[in-house]
Amino acid sequence: MTLAGTSITAQEPDWAAAHKETLGHLQTMIRLNTVNPPGNEMQVAKYLESTLKTAGIETHLFEPAPGRAAFVARLKGNGSKQPVLIMGHMDVVGVERAKWSVDPFAAEIKDGYVYGRGAIDDKGMLSANLETMLLLKRNVIDKGGSLSRDVIFVANSDEEQGGDFGMGWLIEHHPELIKAEFALNEGGRTRIVGGKLLYVAVQNTEKVSHVVNVTAHGPGGHASIPLEGNVITRLGRALAKIAEHKEPLFLTPTTREFFSQLSNVWQNKEEKLAMADVASTDTRRQQRGSRVLEKIPVFNAVMRTGVSPTMLEGGIRTNVIPTDATAKLNVRTLPGQSIDTVVARLKKVIGGPLVDVTISDRGEDSPASDFHSPMFNAIRESAQSLEPSLAVVPYLSTGATDSARLRVWGMQAFGLLPFPMNQDDEDRMHGNDERVPLRSLEFGTKMIYGAIARVAR
Numbered sequence: 001m002t003l004a005g006t007s008i009t010a011q012e013p014d015w016a017a018a019h020k021e022t023l024g025h026l027q028t029m030i031r032l033n034t035v036n037p038p039g040n041e042m043q044v045a046k047y048l049e050s051t052l053k054t055a056g057i058e059t060h061l062f063e064p065a066p067g068r069a070a071f072v073a074r075l076k077g078n079g080s081k082q083p084v085l086i087m088g089h090m091d092v093v094g095v096e097r098a099k100w101s102v103d104p105f106a107a108e109i110k111d112g113y114v115y116g117r118g119a120i121d122d123k124g125m126l127s128a129n130l131e132t133m134l135l136l137k138r139n140v141i142d143k144g145g146s147l148s149r150d151v152i153f154v155a156n157s158d159e160e161q162g163g164d165f166g167m168g169w170l171i172e173h174h175p176e177l178i179k180a181e182f183a184l185n186e187g188g189r190t191r192i193v194g195g196k197l198l199y200v201a202v203q204n205t206e207k208v209s210h211v212v213n214v215t216a217h218g219p220g221g222h223a224s225i226p227l228e229g230n231v232i233t234r235l236g237r238a239l240a241k242i243a244e245h246k247e248p249l250f251l252t253p254t255t256r257e258f259f260s261q262l263s264n265v266w267q268n269k270e271e272k273l274a275m276a277d278v279a280s281t282d283t284r285r286q287q288r289g290s291r292v293l294e295k296i297p298v299f300n301a302v303m304r305t306g307v308s309p310t311m312l313e314g315g316i317r318t319n320v321i322p323t324d325a326t327a328k329l330n331v332r333t334l335p336g337q338s339i340d341t342v343v344a345r346l347k348k349v350i351g352g353p354l355v356d357v358t359i360s361d362r363g364e365d366s367p368a369s370d371f372h373s374p375m376f377n378a379i380r381e382s383a384q385s386l387e388p389s390l391a392v393v394p395y396l397s398t399g400a401t402d403s404a405r406l407r408v409w410g411m412q413a414f415g416l417l418p419f420p421m422n423q424d425d426e427d428r429m430h431g432n433d434e435r436v437p438l439r440s441l442e443f444g445t446k447m448i449y450g451a452i453a454r455v456a457r
């Protein structure tokens with residue numbers, strides 16, 4: 001890579017060797033079983049520590065709980081800019097062994113893929129991040145070049161089970177080691193559609209998850225005498241009204257930019273036009289476009305608050321009419337939206353005094369990261385240097401990630417999944433026969449290396 005006007009004097013890395021090395025790291029880490037619970041991430045952390053130490057890179061290893069690990073490594077820059085952080089988690093979700101066609105912990109290579117639990121989530125990214133550190137050390141620092149920022153590598157535990165020993169622990173106990181201007185985390189997409197590499201979605205903001213209780217009250221009694229005010233049927237009617245209700249359209253700057261960029265490369269004609277409509281500033285066009293896009297559940301979810309009933313509680317015996325029954329709703333607001341306003345709307349929709357709507361678990365909103373920042377631009381340049389036709393779009397995720405904590409803390413965090421994949425491969429995340437295409441592993445490593453080399457030049 002020739003990075004004009006930079007203090008990075010390095011040559012393009014030897015990518016054939018780097019790819020072999022990245023694959024080796026990934027295979028080693030897949031073979032270290034870190035299914036959480038119990039996690040046992042210390043095995044992976046020790047591997048990372050020895051690999052980076054051998055390369056002459058500063059490392060810090062902590063044990064927040066027995067067998068759990070928090071690992072940090074740092075490449076020193078010249079201090080002219082604030083640090084940049086690249087992170088990944090070492091734990092993986094469990095497997096249904098009988099449904100896999102290969103051993104999930106053998107890291108077998110078959111038909112151009114490496115198979116194994118964690119191949120996508122998140123040991124692939126961990127390997128690409130690790131390789132990025134090694135290449136920056138060898139190709140820049142060891143050759144007399146310099147970085148404008150420290151590059152910090154973090155490997156976390158317990159991401160899949162609440163993160164008690166993960167990023168939260170590091171923020172609380174060692175903030176000085178991880179404080180940075182920008183962070184690259186998991187949470188985006190690099191999507192192949194119809195066999196064509198179409199877009200990179202870089203997560204820069206996310207929905208906020210809350211739990212809302214809907215509780216119906218009414219007269220109790222013996223079930224042998226049916227009562228009109230039965231709370232189970234009352235709750236049922238309330239839920240039916242909620243199901244009919246549609247939260248208003250709410251387009252964040254990220255969502256409009258997302259659809260604006262995506263409309264340039266989208267293949268379906270009707271949806272392409274609808275995306276341009278939603279991205280416009282004309283509210284009538286926005287409404288029109290949203291009616292087309294809301295048929296696609298994930299697009300619907302980025303345009304309005306989502307309300308999903310997930311649990312029911314009520315009754316203790318089959319022959320007793322209870323006096324209360326509760327449904328739990330998982331409500332996901334868009335950044336900048338108030339959950340109190342949503343609850344007020346739900347109360348109005350349900351109507352009547354005998355049904356309460358209360359917030360039992362309130363999520364925390366975090367500011368969106370800037371999609372015009374040097375980090376976002378570096379990701380775009382890096383991705384387009386590999387495939388010029390790629391759209392690189394900011395993306396609001398419907399799921400919650402660790403990045404929210406970082407954003408609240410004042411960092412600009414961005415989520416990537418740098419490996420080009422079609423829907424089928426992506427759906428194997430947390431599922432059976434998880435795998436990453438070997439070519440995508442190489443692409444993703446180049447993309448991360450290129451982004452960090454650019455932002456730290």
Ligand SMILES: [Zn+2]
Pocket residue numbers: 089121122159186
């Ligand atoms: Zn993950």
